[in-house]
Amino acid sequence: MTQDATSRWLDGPVDLTTVSVQVTAPVLAPRNRGWWIALCASGLLTAVMVAGMVYSFESGVGVWGNNTSVVWGFPIANYVYWIGIGNAGTLISALLLITRQKWRASINRFAEAMTLFAVSIAGVFPILHLGRPMYFYWLAPFPDSHTLWPQWRSALVWDFWAILSYLLFSIVFFYVGLIPDLATLRDRARSKLVARLYGVFALGWRGSLLHWRTHRRLEFLMACMAVPLVCSVHSIVGLDFAASLMPGWDESIFPPYFVVGALFSGFAVVVMLAAWLRGALGLQDIITPRHFEAMARVLVAASIVMGLSYATEWFSAWYGGQGPDVAQLAFTFGGPYRWLYFIMLFCNVAASQVFWLRRARTDMRVLIAVAVLINIGMWLERMLIILNTLSHGHLPSAWRLFTPTLVDFAILAGSFGFFALLMLLFSRLLPVVSMHDVRKLLSEEGLA
């Protein structure tokens, strides 16, 4: 709290009312051509994804680049990538809440929305990936006539539950945080219908002290549950690979390394979303350069952890001296995918180092460029985990390379379009910033 009555985390003349005005304006008074253009563009990309998926369902997974040695391909990489993005939102929101980071107030809402959308997209890919996707529900324990149950030792069954529980939790967490703001929308609505609609979801929120106390307790408790859940989700995704005996996969470092990777890529997407929302919705006062600076610091820290993880992988392969692991390392650095690997290293380790400079941390162009690079790098990382190991397994006779097809790329590109579509809709239907958290921040800083 500062003595000269300016907020550390908010800019300009912000008070309790202007927060509500600024945040609810895009929802309640929409007039925006740019939004419609973006919606059309993302809708088009979504159509590409749907077309790719329908074609895959219709023709079988043979329309992708997967082969007998590299049986996994884009869908699994996309899945790991999107679940990583999905991890970050809840983690950021919950972790910052528990650690009482006040700047959380400006970013937690859209970060959580990002989680919901990313996890939903991620959840599609394992099903799409199946040879017989219509039987995906066999992963669930349901009372079928053959009395068959899932095979509990398989990491894919763990995955199924991890994704499902994480998605359900994230929805509830998001919704709980949204309730006071839904009440604000209800109260500020200009038509009866809109007021009624938001009112239903506001669950009769009146802002009483009891409401607030219960709400704060619940939110804090859920945050305490969220952190281990977030760690478990991506750890289990890591176990998909680690619980195998393929060189380059069976490494105990995978679970923590996947969690950090998820945080890393997620934060990078949050930076991109923050930059977009700030510009597009005029939230410069609420999402300030200080927020970006804080996030840039997280990115540089995470990139160092990523670099450390890679180095640990190389070191343990070399130090272990096991034939297949050493061969895998040699293939990583000397095989046909090595340029992708070098690009990945640049994006994930080198690019963020620019944030040691204060000027870079506050320059929007640098921030966005690095965030994009990090996302390219993290997707490549997931792809290379699959490719390096499966292309260069234990028997040289089965060494085969992977060549993606147009359908692979269409579905990948389309998934970004679908994510953008969901974010665009979100920005028009719900407050992208948690108003009650910002108000709380204001009051805590003595500005209310």
Place this chain on the structure above:
Amino acid sequence: MTRYELIRGRKRPPTAWMPDRREALAMLAAGSAAALAGCQRPRETITPFVDTANEIAAGEAVRYATALELSGYGRGVVGVVVDGRPIKVEGNAHHPSTLGATDPFIEAAVLDLFDPQRSKTPMRGPVPTDWRALGEALRAQTAAHATDRGAGIALLTGRVLSPTVLKQVEALTTEYPDLQRFRWEPLHDDAERVGAGIAFGRALAFQPRLDAADVVVSLGADLLGPGPDQIRMARGFARRRRPESGPMSRLYAIDTSLTPTGVMADRREAGRPELIHNAAIALAAALGAPLAAPALPPALARLVAQAAGDLKGGGGRGLVLVGPAQAPEIHALAHWMNGQARAPVDVHAPIDPVAQNHADSLLSLVQAMRAGAVKTLIVLDSDPVFGAPPELGFRDALRHVAFTVHAGLYRGATGRAAMWHAPLSHAFESWSDTRALDGTASLVQPLVAPLYDTRSAHAFLAMMRPAADVGDLQRVQATWRAGSDGGDFAGWWTNTLAAGVVPQSAATPATVPAARLPAVTPATTGPGLTLVLRPSPRVWDGRLAANAWLQETPDPISKETWGSSLALAPADAEALKLAAGAAATVRAGTRLIQVSVRIDPGHAQGAASLQTGFGQVDLGPVADGVGANAFALRDASQGFLIQPVEVLAAGAARPPPATQHVFELAPADAGLFPVVAASDLAPAKPRPSPPDLLTPPNPAPIAWAMVIDTSVCIGCNACVVACQAENNVPVIGPEEIAHERDMHWLRVDRYEHPGGQGGFQPVPCMQCEEAPCEPVCPVEASVHDSEGLNDQVYNRCIGTRFCESNCPYKVRRFNFHDNQHWPVFGQLDARSIEAQRNPEVSVRARGVMEKCTYCVQRISAARRTAEKEDRPIRDGEVTTACQGACPTQAISFGNRADPSAAVNAARRDPRHFVLLEELKTKPRTTYLARAANPPDDGGPR
């Protein structure tokens, strides 16, 4: 009215003039059942194989002995027939050419039977017609020859050894004394024939016995490669390559491109054909021939010196074999050397009654055609338009002939160029007889009534004579009745059919004088490259090119499928600026073909090699446009060497897709294919079992296990095709192979150790006791059974592919597409293929993982029999398809829990090793290391 009454054909109620829903469904079902039951047993009585119970039950497999021909030579096989459908071919243990085993050609024959590309009806030009029209035209034509004693009739056949066909031809020549008969095989044995003439003064046939030879020297002879004699040769070789069962033989090989023989050799050097020629002279000189030894490159000279030392010393028996590409003088020289080395070779008079050279025969036919001396040309089961040298202009010469008719299983290029085409029946549809390389005769009995409107070669030949047809059975019986001693012919006939071989029919051994030393001069290497034509181990001379199984079989050496590239030495490729997979034009004089290039590190410099039989244009959707026709580079002499050829870069190509890309093992991976010196082998000491945290499996009365001996695996692919036939493995076509999605459950890996010997390693499922594929399957489709099999429950599989990604051996196969519909047949209706499918094996859907099951259906069948007889399954009672096919008996299979089982004897062998043992997957499939004589040690032991 129930559906059952409807099917039985009871009367319908008068009111129901239209079928109701249930009836419609019943009719649909009845219709499909009728379609499936389309395979009928032949009308005549056919006799089950001697080793089976003589009773036929629905759904039970019945075995019939019969014979298949390759380039005219008969090979005794056993056809497995279920409910009237032949579904599998096995070797006949009583037959000297198959010895109970098979090769890929034999295994694939059953696919030809059901091949939708087969010729199904007589054709007059492009117009389908019928046999009556063809018969009338043929008889009208032959009747016109009554005046000229048949002088205008020419009959062109391949090599014909069938006594009945020969008798029919003889009858024709009696009727038309001036009828001219020509005999031509594109993969001929002219050099061998002339060479025998030089050495012995007359044509002779030779049967080398590799099991009796202590030292074998191959001079460009792919003695373990494809051909009518491959199984017998491979068996003989294998007998002397297991160090625990007696002293090993020693194999030296000089070949131009790497061949299975070169892979299996104790010492192999690459040499261009001229150098092989000179090496033969040098070897003869070293053995004491008064010939000036030509200079050889140092490596070759060392090999020749070492081989000569081995042939001379030690008191063993040596054997020198020469390839068909070498000059007749070199063949004669080899006979001389074999005389010096006391070679174990059986000699008898030639089985082929035609003494003329193949190349000369075809040349004189074309000359006669061009001269207008041929009015009527009958081509029986031969495809000269495809295989004849272009300068003969066979297609063009056909225009000089007033009446041309082609008879064949496929219409092919000649059938299209001829005026008439007569579709022949498959060997499994007709009565006939044949003779093997050693003269052993076999009766051919039909396993099924002809599927289409086809006739046998006998019936076709009989159409030329106005006499009433007597039927093939009577005709063949007449042939053999004449030769029998007049006793109980019916009994003789039944017994002979049941055994598959005619007793005492092998040729009588001939005694020959010592071979003369031929006059032979060293060869000089001309300018340009020397091209060697090699018989394809997949499509032979092209007559098997329509067979999709064979097209998709990986080449033993290059692992290419669907076509074959021109093989070049790395140095030559570099000089010609050709990269692997590049397109090139090969030019010999004015003849040229387009090929793709493969760089073979084991290839001789200064030479190129190309497989025959590809590059068809008129055979059907499977073969057409696949690869290049090597025969199109030949000149009229039809040699196997073409000198000089020019190879010119021609841009980018789509090379034949290969199933293996890395052959050389890095030192770190050397343990994947151990090669042990035969002299170093000590009896296995019981190794202390390493500490183990895994719970030992419950002891079960049956624990299936397999041991594969890499010492004798010659990479012939018989097991691969046998597995495909037995387990309904689909063909996916070149595009999908190029996507690296091959479906073979069993693959044969080939490895090379840098600077050392390599070998073949067949890899079926390892059936791991601690299978990595099992715990990762989320729906428990990959499960272990009580006998140790790693089973895949196809209808439970949802296609996560986690099992294959976690399989260290990569032996699981995923149906990326709806593979059972065989798009390789193009627009043709491929449903006839369904009749070949093994009814005991499920057909897998799209999106499902499949894999080797140790032929679990055969295990189940044995278990049923054993349980009926209230006894345990005997050792050797279950034979997997791959095991049954293997010419060298490299695979043993049985119950590991039975200490006396053969598989346990193999597991106690000091050469026993486990692939990727360090992963603790505890495979049930294990290997015996390749035993070899180290390249540098002394003579035979």
